[in-house]
Amino acid sequence: MARFNERFLDLKESYLFSEVAKRVSTFKEKNPDRDVIRLGIGDVTLPLGGSVVQAMHRAADEMGKAETFRGYGPEQGYDFLREAIARHYKEIGADIDADEIFVSDGAKSDTGNITDLFSADNTVLIPDPVYPVYVDTNTMNGRNIVFINGTAENDFLPMPDRSVRADIIYLCSPNNPTGACYNRQQLEEWVDYALANDAVILFDSAYESFISDKELPRTIYSIEGAKKCAVEFCSLSKTAGFTGTRCGYTIVPKAIKSVSPDGREMSLNKMWNRRQTTKFNGVPYVVQRAAEAVFSPEGQRESKAMTAVYLENAHIIADTMNELGVRYTGGINSPYIWFECPFGMDSWTFFDHMLEKAGVVGTPGAGFGKNGDKWFRLTAFNNKENTIEAMKCFRKLFD
Numbered sequence: 556m557a558r559f560n561e562r563f564l565d566l567k568e569s570y571l572f573s574e575v576a577k578r579v580s581t582f583k584e585k586n587p588d589r590d591v592i593r594l595g596i597g598d599v600t601l602p603l604g605g606s607v608v609q610a611m612h613r614a615a616d617e618m619g620k621a622e623t624f625r626g627y628g629p630e631q632g633y634d635f636l637r638e639a640i641a642r643h644y645k646e647i648g649a650d651i652d653a654d655e656i657f658v659s660d661g662a663k664s665d666t667g668n669i670t671d672l673f674s675a676d677n678t679v680l681i682p683d684p685v686y687p688v689y690v691d692t693n694t695m696n697g698r699n700i701v702f703i704n705g706t707a708e709n710d711f712l713p714m715p716d717r718s719v720r721a722d723i724i725y726l727c728s729p730n731n732p733t734g735a736c737y738n739r740q741q742l743e744e745w746v747d748y749a750l751a752n753d754a755v756i757l758f759d760s761a762y763e764s765f766i767s768d769k770e771l772p773r774t775i776y777s778i779e780g781a782k783k784c785a786v787e788f789c790s791l792s793k794t795a796g797f798t799g800t801r802c803g804y805t806i807v808p809k810a811i812k813s814v815s816p817d818g819r820e821m822s823l824n825k826m827w828n829r830r831q832t833t834k835f836n837g838v839p840y841v842v843q844r845a846a847e848a849v850f851s852p853e854g855q856r857e858s859k860a861m862t863a864v865y866l867e868n869a870h871i872i873a874d875t876m877n878e879l880g881v882r883y884t885g886g887i888n889s890p891y892i893w894f895e896c897p898f899g900m901d902s903w904t905f906f907d908h909m910l911e912k913a914g915v916v917g918t919p920g921a922g923f924g925k926n927g928d929k930w931f932r933l934t935a936f937n938n939k940e941n942t943i944e945a946m947k948c949f950r951k952l953f954d
């Protein structure tokens with residue numbers, strides 16, 4: 556009989572957002588007449604921009620004609636999209652070559668898939684709380700995980716501890732779930748630490764487009780030395796409404812080297828290329844043309860307008876927290892509001908309480924790590940009307 560990977564026994568019974576969805580559907584079965592407002596999973600609600608949809612239509616028409624039909628595309632992504640992404644990087648302060656950019660179906664897959672490149676005996680440093688994919692995928696691989704604490708005391712922005720030796724470091728900024736965002740000096744410290752330890756930073760920048768403060772870095776490559784030690788993951792999911800369309804990109808600079816246990820050097824860029832060509836057949840042509848349109852001037856205007864709507868919702872939620880005296884972070888350079896559970900409740904108890912009494916769904920902080928046990932996340936991705944209504948119901952919890 557085939558033996559299974561025992562590491563799966565170390566995982567929680569279900570993935571965080573599957574558990575949330577399960578509890579909501581149980582609630583709906585028991586209360587079919589109750590309306591529920593979803594501020595749980597960070598799924599967007601605004602439609603794709605007009606220029607993006609037009610690009611998809613044009614590409615679909617090309618696929619329907621023998622002269623312009625395309626079969627398998629390059630696993631790394633079409634040049635037209637890789638070059639558009641390279642131009643975007645220039646605009647946000649970094650020089651990236653198109654052949655350092657790998658187009659994918661999203662940052663979630665890539666932040667997990669990248670673990671293929673590293674030996675199982677590496678020590679992985681992961682902030683707590685953070686997006687659960689980093690912990691789950693490294694647990695599946697049986698790696699030693701060391702957690703660094705994000706707490707209200709350090710504004711949920713943990714910094715390197717020089718006494719800890721790490722080989723791989725996950726950072727997410729603006730952070731999911733806390734919305735906290737590293738400044739330039741803090742990222743410089745992380746890059747210094749990685750270079751001093753010969754470590755690799757796996758930097759998740761999926762929420763970079765929500766950074767409105769011009770002083771905050773939107774890519775780790777705007778920090779000197781980062782191209783020697785950092786891989787960056789980004790996605791069009793939140794930036795341009797691609798959660799259902801699926802397109803992201805991973806930057807693996809050619810300057811990053813890694814060594815085998817017996818000291819042989821390999822280029823991570825070549826290894827990722829090798830991995831992708833074996834295991835991935837690329838993103839559909841139609842989707843890549845849509846993604847290319849996101850980086851056009853019109854596409855950028857559309858994306859900015861979407862981000863502005865979500866940030867306005869975030870302000871509505873933040874205003875409610877201010878009014879009620881609830882401690883929170885995020886909501887300024889991020890679509891997430893991370894607040895302390897009221898009434899001394901732990902986060903799963905508060906999840907049930909809020910669902911039952913207010914009909915609002917959020918995400919329990921415990922799902923992002925032990926430091927989230929008394930904290931809770933709301934997203935700004937619903938529409939304005941629902942966000943206002945959800946906050947009205949939320950206020951009633953305090954009557």
Ligand code: MLT
Pocket residue numbers: 595596597598663686731792
């Ligand atoms: C979240 O709610 O944390 C995100 O939607 C998850 C994701 O992007 O996969």
